[in-house]
Amino acid sequence: MEITSSYNIKASSTGARNGLVMAENVSPSIAFSAPRRSQGQPGYWTPEHFLVAAVASCFVSTFSWMATATKFEFISFNLEVQGMVEKDEMGWKFKEVVLRPRLKIVRAKDADRGNRLLAKAKRNCLIGRSLACPLSMESEITISTELAAAQSNADL
Numbered sequence: 574m575e576i577t578s579s580y581n582i583k584a585s586s587t588g589a590r591n592g593l594v595m596a597e598n599v600s601p602s603i604a605f606s607a608p609r610r611s612q613g614q615p616g617y618w619t620p621e622h623f624l625v626a627a628v629a630s631c632f633v634s635t636f637s638w639m640a641t642a643t644k645f646e647f648i649s650f651n652l653e654v655q656g657m658v659e660k661d662e663m664g665w666k667f668k669e670v671v672l673r674p675r676l677k678i679v680r681a682k683d684a685d686r687g688n689r690l691l692a693k694a695k696r697n698c699l700i701g702r703s704l705a706c707p708l709s710m711e712s713e714i715t716i717s718t719e720l721a722a723a724q725s726n727a728d729l
Contacts, residue, residue: 636694
């Protein structure tokens with residue numbers, strides 16, 4: 574069993590505070606800039622966006638894998654992630670990353686199980702576990718009233 578993996582990225586400068594990152598056999602390459610507070614160009618991904626996106630994509634794939642593996646059914650799963658940076662005596666750093674998963678299910682009885690799976694995904698997300706700042710979660714689970722009513726009628 575393989576116990577290590579390596580992810581290699583190439584980056585090049587395309588001008589003042591701008592660049593391009595690429596990975597072998599992965600499309601597309603991504604143009605980036607420094608953040609605006611560092612005189613970067615607006616409208617580009619920044620290294621800060623990349624870190625927050627890494628957390629988001631890791632959490633979504635971890636939760637989705639766990640839901641599939643445990644046969645947990647849901648209607649939709651969406652995630653917002655907020656990364657907050659602050660300046661201290663050493664410079665800028667991430668202060669906190671907040672996960673805001675929104676899970677829609679059919680049966681109210683599955684809400685506790687959904688919360689447990691979200692918490693487990695947070696604990697098992699590789700990128701989240703690798704952060705030096707706190708990772709918190711504000712989850713919301715809703716029940717689809719239309720499908721819940723249909724399910725109740727089917728049970729009669």
